Amino acid sequence: MAAVKSSGALVGNRLAITAILVITIVFLAPIYWIASTAFKPRALATTVPPTVFFQPEITPFIKLFVKRVQLTKPVDPAVYEAAPWWEKRIFDNGERVLRTGPNVQLSAYPSRFMNSLIIAITSTVLAVGMGTFTAYGFSRFKIKGEQDLLFFILSTRMLPPVVVAIPMFLMYRAVGMTDTHIGLIVLYTAFNLSFSVWLMKGFMDEIPKEYEEAALVDGYTRMQAFFKIVLPEAATGIAATAVFCFITAWNEYAFALIMTNRRAQTAPPFIPSQLGSGVIDWTVIAAGTFLFLLPVAIFTFALRGHLLRGVTFGAIRK
């Protein structure tokens, strides 16, 4: 009964709520800053103190996607009138869109973003796929030197990755894998694999082996039993592992910066590289960053049901 709750408990409760509020604000502040800057007119982006109330616009996103240069002379009013709405915004900013013939030249951002997607998704699929099979093997079969092998797999993560960046770069250059998609995919897969094996082994160990044994005596091969029984049972673990692997690959900066510069460059090294080109337009940087945050947010949100169960796996399973 609420009425008989001790005042001590009430104070504790309020303190907890306050703490949660403070933590939430601290965590959300940078995201709010980036998101709001992405929708600000350029003039308001760097005001001190920061502008909180403003008319949001999507000009920064238009700028993000097209190549443009400073206007050297005022726009011909006829040209301005004929331009589509989004191009008018560029003109309003004292710039014009670069075209090859009638086609708008896209900025490098979309291709860098695509690179990020391709590399992160492929390496996640590979790391989780291989990790799942490996973990299954470790979990279900007697393997000679199992503990040593598992430790060896884990040991690949004991060194900060940046330490090996230079030798890796030299090796990649020697075999011509710098600035290739496959290069980064291999790198990120190797990174995530040890993590994936360890995490998946935990999940596999939790699945009673009787399920597979039941499938085996029911007339299925071990492979069929794996796909029909073990995989669906491990879905939670696979989702959790995939989210972690994807986040690691998506956010990776150091290797992407060293290994790529154009063709296979991902978004993380690309966005700050825009800082150097002349006058800094913080709204465009913010727009690029804001879009970059979305895939992880969407991916995590889509798998949230699995994730929550995944994190509390051992606790709630009967």
Place this chain on the structure above:
Amino acid sequence: MAEIVLRDVQKYFGAVHIIKDLNLTIADREFVVLLGPSGCGKTTTLRAIAGLEEISSGEILIDGRPVHDLEASNRDIAFVFQLYALYPHLTVFENIAFPLRATGEKRSEVEKQVREVARALDIVHLLKKRPSALSGGDMQRVAIGRALVRRPKAILMDEPIGALDAKLREDMRTELKRLHIENKATSVYVTHDQVEAMSLADRIVVMNEGILQQVGTPTDVYQNPANLFVAQFIGSPVMNIAKATLATEGERSALVLGENGDAFPMPAELKGRLTARGGPFGDLKIGIRPEGVLVAHEAGEGFVPLEAHLIEPLGAYDIVDLKVGGSFLRARTRSGFVSGPGERVFARLDETQTHFFDTKSGQSLQIRLGA
């Protein structure tokens, strides 16, 4: 349906010898129960038959065909697990249909067979549910349905009702018996519960420490235990086992129980029978079930006066601990027959129910008096 033969089966886990030289023939349509304490190798034996465990040496034949090199999936055997092992992500219907899907059975045929089995087990109303929504008893029914649906050569059950509560266990026991009578599937059933074993089995296989102790019908195993282990493992309350010394005086002979215990008269033929089995009798032990200890209020031929020490009323009957020397002899009496501790009564050992064992080997001397 099939005959299962185990020939010289050995199984090691590392250095541990789990199954020691097991020979067993399970006849077609027979219900055999593997009974023994935990760790006796009974489950390993069952899993070896199913193909879930490889044997170290020996042969396993199903219908005359050696199967020990076959995968579990190719042995055409069903297995019911103690914790049911129902696939949590599939509905009850899909769980039961699962073995049929492996054979690529037609959709309509699968539907028909699943419904048939579900009707027999009275679980039609559960078909759309997930295992997590079922009670323990229903889960076990589904697991049994999954085993029956394929009409396998044999059904192997590993303590299938061990996780249920007492009442449900009794119901399921009756149901299993009915199902076996209806389906006539060769069944091998593992349990450590002797009541289950006695009530279900055509034949009981008693195992201990990886060694087969005795094979026989429930009555046979109960009435003629092959050794001390079986004698004490089968039957509740437990059989009285006591060190005994044969005392003879002319024509009359008696058994002195324990150290300086009372002497219970025995027929004169006992000495001759023991001699024939290779006395002397320093290492003799006798076993007698509580119902073989006859208790009376009046002295009589062969009765010895004893003091009642403890009375356990069990409803239908009482178990009375009678003081004999330094230990106790448990007798089964009519309810309320002995009024209380300390009462003097008279007891006699029914020689037809007395078993004789060699202490060293633990083996029965196969002496049944008056028979």
